[in-house]
Amino acid sequence: MPAETSADVRIVPVRSEGDLAQALAIREVVFIEEQRVPETIERDAEDARAYHVLAVQGGHAIGTGRLVMLAQVPEGESGKWAQVGRMAVLQASRKSGVGSSLLWALEEEARRRGCHGLILHAQLSAMDFYKRHGYVPHGAVFEEAGMPHLEMKKKL
Numbered sequence: 001m002p003a004e005t006s007a008d009v010r011i012v013p014v015r016s017e018g019d020l021a022q023a024l025a026i027r028e029v030v031f032i033e034e035q036r037v038p039e040t041i042e043r044d045a046e047d048a049r050a051y052h053v054l055a056v057q058g059g060h061a062i063g064t065g066r067l068v069m070l071a072q073v074p075e076g077e078s079g080k081w082a083q084v085g086r087m088a089v090l091q092a093s094r095k096s097g098v099g100s101s102l103l104w105a106l107e108e109e110a111r112r113r114g115c116h117g118l119i120l121h122a123q124l125s126a127m128d129f130y131k132r133h134g135y136v137p138h139g140a141v142f143e144e145a146g147m148p149h150l151e152m153k154k155k156l
Contacts, residue, residue, distance in 0.1 A: 001132050008057055009056075009062070009101065011102060012054050013051065013052070013054075013109075014053065019052070020047070022051060023061070023066075024043070024047075026054075026062070026064045026088050027064060027086055027088050027134065029090060030089070030090070031088060034091070035145075035147070036123055036143040037146070039061070042086075044143070046066070046085075048080075049069075050066040050067060050085075053065055053102055053105050053106060054068075055098045062086055063088060063089035063091075063099065064087075064091065065084065065086060067109055068082060069081075069115075071126065074117075074153065077117060077138075079114075079115070080116055081118065081119060081120050082119075083121075084103065085120060087103065091152055103133055106118075110156060114142035115156055116155065116156060117153060117155040118135075118155055118156065119138075119153050121149045121152075122150050122151075122152050124141065124149065124150060127152070131152075134136055135154045136152060137150050137151035138150075
């Protein structure tokens with residue numbers, strides 16, 4: 001069940017180039033502008049094959065996230081796994097449950113695809129958010145896009 005969000009927030013799959021452009025615009029604001037992640041790192045080949053979602057409120061996209069099916073099963077695991085990534089919510093809409101709803105929608109899609117688990121690379125500042133949603137830290141802290149991250153896993 002998704003977390004409570006503002007009354008009129010909907011989580012919808014990206015279905016068109018226009019939808020994807022909105023997702024990329026949100027990521028540009030959050031990752032490239034706010035967090036100073038180089039565009040060459042933020043944009044990657046996975047965007048073309050990923051399942052993307054948008055959080056929409058009042059006709060405007062305010063958040064996004066993506067799910068990428070993994071070609072290799074994480075070490076010590078079995079079955080199909082996917083990776084959650086590029087979770088981003090515009091600043092004015094943070095702390096209102098939008099991120100939780102995005103994550104829930106991506107988890108539901110992973111279940112629909114028969115995944116046994118999910119991994120993600122959490123910025124350390126977001127680690128508690130993911131822990132609240134059942135993700136467990138795995139391994140050592142590493143740097144990605146100039147920021148400390150930690151891999152986290154969740155079995156579905």
